[in-house]
Amino acid sequence: MLRHPSTPLFAVAFALLAPLAGAQDDGPALGTQRMTQAEIVNGLHPLQDIRAHGLKIFATPFNRLDGYGDGPMNPLDTTSPGGRPTLQNNGTFLRVNGLDAQTCMECHSVRSFATVPFSFGVGGVGGSNNNAIFQPKHIDVDDEGQSGFASFDGRYINPPFLFGSGGVELLAQEMTHDLQRIKALAPFSPDTDFALFTHGVSYGSLRWDSTTQDFDLSQVEGIEHDLVVRPFGRKGEFATVRAFDVDAVSFHFGMQAVEHVGAGVDADGDGVVNEILVGEISALHIFNTNLERPEIRDWNLVARMGSHVFESVGCADCHIPQLTTRSRELVYRFPEVDTAPYENEFLRVDLSTTPAGFEAVPQGGLVVPLFSDLKRHDMGPELAESFGSPLDSQFITARLWGIADTAPYLHDGRATTLTDAILMHGGEAQAARNAFAALPAGDRVALLTFLKRLRTPETPADDLLQ
């Protein structure tokens, strides 16, 4: 007699045979091995294991059972995560405004576009196809507005790499600490200008105004008035990689971090709770910030000449070749308090000894050869975005380390060559751009030769991939 497959007899037979046949039910892609913050805080995992778990979070293609997706949409809020319409009515992908990938690796996976075919590297950049399209309400593909291009009103952003991000975060941590201290001192000397100077970078000045009994912040430059250095995001909006990562899982995957929504809370109504644990965001953060740093390779005489041209035409005023930290240790904390960058510490890692491999200086700190001042600059109307934000034309100085490998260039990848990227500079960089355009051919070649020596790491995360 034929029996229907869902009858108990079949179920029993399946239960007995399935392990032998290697059969598997669908389950969360992340599996059941989760990492908690308590385990990390109590030192139960060596750094290598934490990094390996971070790599797993970074590279796992999450599915619905992990909590992928937004769940029922809120009709009152059609743009922010948690309430996005999707192209497929089962709510999987939209591509525009997030729900655009299943894993971080889809966009951060190219180590070098300088070879054919390009080479992969965990934590790398993405091509134009990987651009994030952030909160557009209108894309005029037919050019009905007759602007000459398909104007739109969201943000269109090309993925940068995460190599060396630990050194950048360490710099920001120390710089924020310094700026907060300067601010705390100012009220003791009213009506006196205090230079907001730290690690060789000037963020303008502030004073305590005795008449208004408040800070006068009108001379603060390149940074928010809270004096927190935020190096991450092309507009400089995130103080730490952790802050970025928490938003990334939500924006790209519709996965809610426990630190955003609370433990055991199904904030997006998709039937899954604890989608990403606090410990897992910590592991992701620690993995990202211990990735190898970019490096200079094949240095020669022409490159050296080019580096002098780079300084003489004013590029180095913004793209400062290197900044030096005081300490070698990046301090991880939870929860993070932006204005108090050492509060709630749970771990510190020496970035000269991990794969990050920053060069230590005898005085105690690290050299971070980032080619940036970690300040925002107005880059003029041509490069401006059309989001409708006061930051539309402002960007944090792009870090040029690794630039030889990371075309296309600029925030949206509009420049396919280095020369184009430089010629598209405007606003505060107009003078340097014009000086570059006026260079004799030999100097221009030397400058480009120099930039092509700035390379991404050759084998990122190699020790975890064995």
Ligand code: HEC
């Ligand atoms: C659809 C492509 C895409 C996916 C998927 C993606 N990213 Fe990104 N990532 C970007 C883009 C674009 C930016 C630049 C965003 C900006 O400037 O605001 C970025 C920037 C970042 C930054 C800041 C880097 C810097 O130097 O400013 C971090 C950190 C980051 N991503 C981590 C992640 C993590 C972790 C994941 C997975 C949870 C992830 N990203 C998934 C496209 C992506």
Ligand code: HEC
């Ligand atoms: C006023 C500050 C400033 C000066 C001066 C300046 N830049 Fe930039 N540069 C920036 C900013 C900000 C960006 C990011 C713009 C964007 O993403 O749209 C950038 C981006 C770049 C990029 C593309 C980086 C990437 O990853 O896509 C290159 C290459 C570059 N600059 C080279 C130069 C050179 C060479 C000079 C000198 C001729 C120079 N810059 C002068 C601020 C400056």
